Amino acid sequence: MATPKYVLMDDRIVPWNEGTVHVDTAAFKFGSAVFEGVRGYWNADQQEMYLFRMAEHMDRLVFSQRFMRYDEIITPEYVTEKTIELIRANGFQGENVHIMTTTYVAGYGGQNVTGPIGLAVTAQERPRTAKITEGISAQVSSxxxxxDNAMPMRAKVNANYQNGRLATLQANxxxxxxxxxxxxxxxxxEGPGMCFFMVRDGVPITPHTSSDILESITRTTVLQLLEEMGTPAVERDVDRSELVAADEAFFCGTAWEVTPITSIDKLAVGSGDVGPITKRLQERYFDVCHGTTGAHAEWRMPVYGTAKANAAE
Ligand SMILES: Cc1ncc(COP(=O)(O)O)c(C=O)c1O
Known part of the structure; x- marks a missing residue:
């Protein structure tokens, strides 16, 4: 993928190479930063890009900033306006994009400084890979x-992500x-950067939100879509041994969308193929994200403002 032309730093759209942060900031030295990953979905018929559930991502960004006791909370309205400006400046068309919004402690003076706060937004094209239809393998990590009472995953703090990084590198x-x-x-x-669902005897099951997981926006979306599909999910504790009993399993998240898991610890999940509920859900999820259905228009924010009325259901 080509490097994008521009990045947003505070209130300025600058060339990609100028998107830098000083090495003495608390963000650089101690990971004092929070972020959101958001996707922009391309709709070819409408020649429009939709930010998916932007408002919910912005609400969580506010929560993470408050959690980190920032001196200043960068507002949802500001970040949304700047994100749209950045995507337009880069002129992304024809491909989905992944947007990373970071608000960080740009102050100097050690671990405990709480301001001033900087904003950085990057957006890059991110096409899907074959794994999203074929499925992936997962290892139960050591x-x-x-x-939650150490470094809660509920807040999207950059430093948290070293936990998932260790697990991913070990698994790889x-x-x-x-x-x-x-x-x-x-x-x-959950997974390193995504939530977990499995299906047993036709019933989707996912760990509840007091399981040391992120309160994922995609998880909420999936819960609603499953309900609408007539296969509502149960939120409860999931034992490790149940992974072997699962007929289907999948991850979900902004980056991972709905990704089937076809083996866990080298044991096939169900038949080892992508399961029927997972497949139907994935198709529905893509339709809703891209706006190829009129359903849930409230979750899609147009970037270019050219969107025609959504097609009827
Ligand atoms: C740890 C973790 N869990 C789950 C998710 C999925 O969350 P969302 O659906 O809000 O992107 C993410 C996404 O970034 C994550 O980092």
Whole structure:
């Protein structure tokens, strides 16, 4: 993928190479930063790009900033306006994009400084790979998900992500695509950057939100779509041994969308093929994200303002 032309730094759209942060900031030295990953979905018929559930991402960004006791909260309205400006400046057309919004402690003076706060937004094209239809392998990690009373995953703090990084690198070194982390109670938590669902006897099941997981926006979306599909999910503790009993399993998240898991710890999930509920859900999810259905228009924010009325259901 070509490097984008521009990045947003505070209130300025600058050439990509000028998107830099000083090495003495608390953000650089101690990871004092929070972020959101958002996707922009291209709709070819409408020649429009949609930001998916931008408002919910912005709400969570505010929560993460408050959680980190920032001196200043960069507002949803400001970030949204600047994100749209950045995508337009880069002129992204024809491909989905992944947007990373970071608000960070740009102050100097050590670990505990709480301001001033900087804003950086990057957006890059991110086409899907074959894995999203073929499915992936996962390893139950020997790394434990960080517990809520240590570094809660509920806040999207950059430093949290070293936990998932260790699990991913271990899984990759052992020949798996990714990891499933258990929490301090030994129950299934989530993947390094995505939530976990499985299906047993036709019933989708996902760990509840007190499982040391991120309160994922895609998870909420999936819960609603499953309900609408007539296969509502149960939110509860998931035991490790249940992973072997699952008929289907998938990850979900902004970056991972709905990605089937076809094996866990080298044991096939169900038949080893992508399961029927997972497949139907994935198709529905893509339709809703791209706006190829009129359903849930409230979740899509047009970037270019050229969108025609959404097609009827
Ligand atoms: C740890 C973790 N869990 C789950 C998710 C999925 O969250 P969302 O659907 O809000 O992108 C993410 C996404 O960034 C994540 O980092």
């Amino acid at each position: 790394w434990m998900r960080v517990p 070194a052992d020949g798996y695509d990714t990891a499933i982390l258990l929490n301090s109670r030994g129950k299934v938590a």
